Amino acid sequence: MTGPGFILLVRRWWWLIGLGALVGALAAWLIATNAGKTYQADASLLVGPVSGDFSTLHASGELGKTYAELAASRPVVQAAARSARVSLTRSELQSAVTASSNDVTRIIDIQVRDRNPFAAARLANAVGQQLLELRVRLPVQQTDAAKTILGDPSLATLSHAQRQAVRGAVGRFGWSSSAGDLAVVESAVPSRQPVAPKVGLLVLLAALLGALAAVLWASVREALARAPTEEEGFEVESFLPPSSNGADPETAAAELDRWLDEPRATELS
16 A cells, blocks of 8 residues: 555544554553563672772672572572572472673672562562572682782792782781672562563553554455446446447447347247
């Protein structure tokens, strides 16, 4: 359909297109508002110290990826579910908990989705607590800042006594930190707004589909309305006898009847 034809179609059938959009939007709204809602809770943890030397911060960023994998692992999730008293099946638990880490900010983001916002928040905080307990049970080896400093090529010519003096000075100033330390940055709280279903988006898409369906129906309806007239004209002109060219319709019809009766009269004779 060309542009002008489409505009004329919309002008003639605007009421039907609007009705289709309204019906589609209303149906989507009823379905979305009555469907089960899903809520998401987020908990954030910091890996390593707030500030430190490059090697410590780099190691903390790498450890953040390990912690994120552990947060979504089956043993940690199941232990967290028992602690939070969340009753979900094993498959539901695995799909409910996700975790991601940023090796630059060293922040672990734990996300939990559930139909109960309070259960989602409890489970997210329980997963974070499981990571803290795991850190205590399996302490991460501390980063030796003195070893990092003495590894600089410009200090390779120092004698053994001088190297020991540098190591002692670093130790006295406390220049060593734990790259695997964990601290809760933000605890999860129950969310008031569901993340699914997205009612507004579903209503918009349904309205567009309803309007499109109305346009297609109107196009088919107009095409069928034009087809009989064109076909009738084609059939009359095709079956008129040769002698009726240029005659009026009544004469042409009489000629057609006489032309069709001629073979039958021949057979009877």
